[in-house]
Amino acid sequence: MNLNQQGLAERIDRALPQTQCTRCGYPDCRRYAEAIAVGExxxxxxxxxxxxxxxxxxxxxxxxxxxxxPENGIEATRALAVIDEDWCIGCTLCIKACPVDCIVGAPKQMHLIVAEQCTGCELCLPACPVDCISMVEIDGQKTGWAAWDPALADAAKQRYDFRQFRQHRAELENNERLQRKAEAKLADVAAASKLTDPVELDNKRAVIEAALARARARAKSGA
Structure with missing residues (x-):
């Protein structure tokens, strides 16, 4: 993507509703904007x-x-997700599926959807194993941008971006933890090198060094 396409992608992204619903066929609004910008x-x-x-x-x-x-869906009235507390089993799968972190709760406890933050993306529906989530219309006959103003889109984008940042940070921290663990294990193997079979130790060292290399690669790429 060249600079002109990057600039266009930025403008397109700002013009999208930021519901992060994936109905466009892309993982999020930003990826859809980039695909438009490059003609894909x-x-x-x-x-x-x-x-x-x-x-x-x-x-x-x-x-x-x-x-x-129509393959991507139809323009519809704005709806919010609602959890039936009598059926919620507290599995947290809906929390993991929500792209804007608008579902709160703890394992084995009833979850709650913050209505003011719900984008109506419906991604929590297939995630729920007991079908205790439903969509409730809130804006009568208003559809599209008539029911979803720029302020709501901006707020949704901020929550989505922060969620992406939080998940990226957690992944980096996990990679660093694995790297430290692998390094400690490698040190233990080195310390025991004079006490056991050298061939066996070489094999163990090779496995640990390979795992350590993978951890370092993940930490460097941020993947």
Whole structure:
């Protein structure tokens, strides 16, 4: 992606509703924006943005307005996820699935959805093993950007970005922990090198060094 495409992707991303619902066929709004910018995706793949969203992307990209692609979904009224507390088993799977961290709770305890933060992405629905989550309409006949204003989109993007940062940090910390553990194990093997079979120790050392190399590679790439 060149600089012009990067700039276009930034503008497109800001024009998207930031529900992070993945209905566009990409992992998040940013990835969809990048795909549009490089010509890999059409501007009519975002159901939450609706027809108004397509028009906004048309203005940004210079591409003609297209009908919303039904393969990605339809423009609908805004809805919020609601958990039936009588059926919730506290499995935390919905918490892990929520892209904007709007579900709170602890293992084996009933969870709660913060209505003001829910984007209506519906990703928590398939994650729930007991089907205790449902979607409730809240804005009558309003759809697309008429039901989802820029302030809500900005707030959702901030929560999503922070979640990505938190998960990335946790991964780095885990990689560092594994690296320290591997280094300690390698030191133990080295200390015992004069007490046991050299061939066996060489094999153990090779396995540990390989694991240590993988941990270092993960920490360096941030993957």
């Amino acid at each position: 995706a059409q501007i009519n793949q975002c159901p939450p943005g609706g027809d108004e969203g397509v028009r906004r992307l048309s203005t940004l990209t210079g591409r003609p307005v297209l009908p919303l692609n």
